[in-house]
Amino acid sequence: MTAITSHPLRVALVGCGIIGLNHARAILKHPDLVITALVDAVPTAATALGDQLVSEHGADRPAEFATLAAALAGAEFDVVVVCTPSGLHVVVAEEALAARKHVVIEKPLDVSLPRAREILALSRRAEQDGLVVSVISQHRFDPASRVVAEAAHSGGFGRLTSGIGSVAWWRSQEYYDSGQWRGTWELDGGGAVMNQGVHTVDLLVWFLGTPVEIDARTALLAHERVEIEDVAVATIRFESGALAVLHATTAAYPGLSVRLQVHGDRGSAIIDDDQLEYFHSVGATAESDGNRAADVVPASELRGGDRGPEQFVIGHLRQYEDIVDAIREHRAPGVTVADAFLSLAVVRAVYLSATLGRPILLDDVLDGSLDDVVVTTGVNA
Secondary structure, three states, X not given: OOOOOOOOEEEEEEOOOHHHHHHHHHHHHOOOEEEEEEEOOOHHHHHHHHHHHHXXXXXXXXXXXXXXXXHHHHOOXXXXXXXXXXXXXXXXXXXXXXXXXXXXXXXXXXXXXXXXXXXXXXXXXXXXXXXOEEEOOHHHHOHHHHHHHHHHHHOOXXXXXXXXXXXXXXXXXXXXXXXXXXXXXXXXXOOHHHHHOHHHHHHHHHHHOOEEEEEEEEEOOOOOOOOOOOEEEEEEEEOOOOEEEEEEEOEOOOOOOEEEEEEEXXXXXXXXXXXXXXXXOOOOOHHHOOOOHHHHOOHHHEOOOOOOOOHHHHHHHHHHHHHHHHHHHOOOOOOOHHHHHHHHHHHHHHHHHHHHOOOEEHHHHHOOOOOOOOOOOOOOO
């Protein structure tokens, strides 16, 4: 592992597209992080991002490389941030861990469960050696999500009974046509659930616990020339007995909000586009049986509150603060590879259920029993 003293943690950013830019903006806001290398198989992408970091943020220009191997030979860094297409996440992460670097992986962990198992095993060995490996789930660090999770885990909602997660977004045909990898099972790994809904899946699992069984249907209704779904619905049964409904679509014109609801026999909460809309827990008095959201988060984190123009960057910055602290304090990060693997397994179960036309036990996904099933959009007749 690279020796880390009091110097800022040096970052190699692998993948210089839109997601890479968003990560770069968050990284530059952290006083203990500096980008020293940009890596992209398309040289012009790395150059364009470098130009932007210098002109917009006054950053020192990072070195540019076509491969991580070249960056490892030509630059000094402590952390590798993986922002490549989803199907390449594990390949890059494996190379970084072999070089004994800390690793941050953009969601989802990967599109392949067998590959994800490999990185899970590697990450556990790396963690024993003092390396930090984290997967981006920035919404776990939103103030609204944190108060809901605390109430759910501490019994503040009483017995958890149900949940709803809905991602009602729109993506144009031009979006899918903008890259050859978009809309493919091989590199995109799926559609509305894998790409747009994975954060909502992650939060449902974080709030409600370990899933047991998933029953789902998917369809491609509003787009062409893609392999994956633009509509999915699923029911999820949890170990506690709680039931949840998952809905994800990129065919909800013109694009609406992401809503999460958590219900128990002593309280409930609603999050809308990452802001708290409703909150009531068992601790409320009889005189205040209504909405207590304003009591538990700042005004900017209430639904409709002004979070400023950089809310997306700030969300990632919150997770980077946790990652830096984990490295400095020699502890596990707030989001581990194991957390991301569980969420990926739930997404895989959605696709398996839709393909096979029957409910799927999560244990059968986790143990690899269904790894050989080729998933499709809708029932494989």
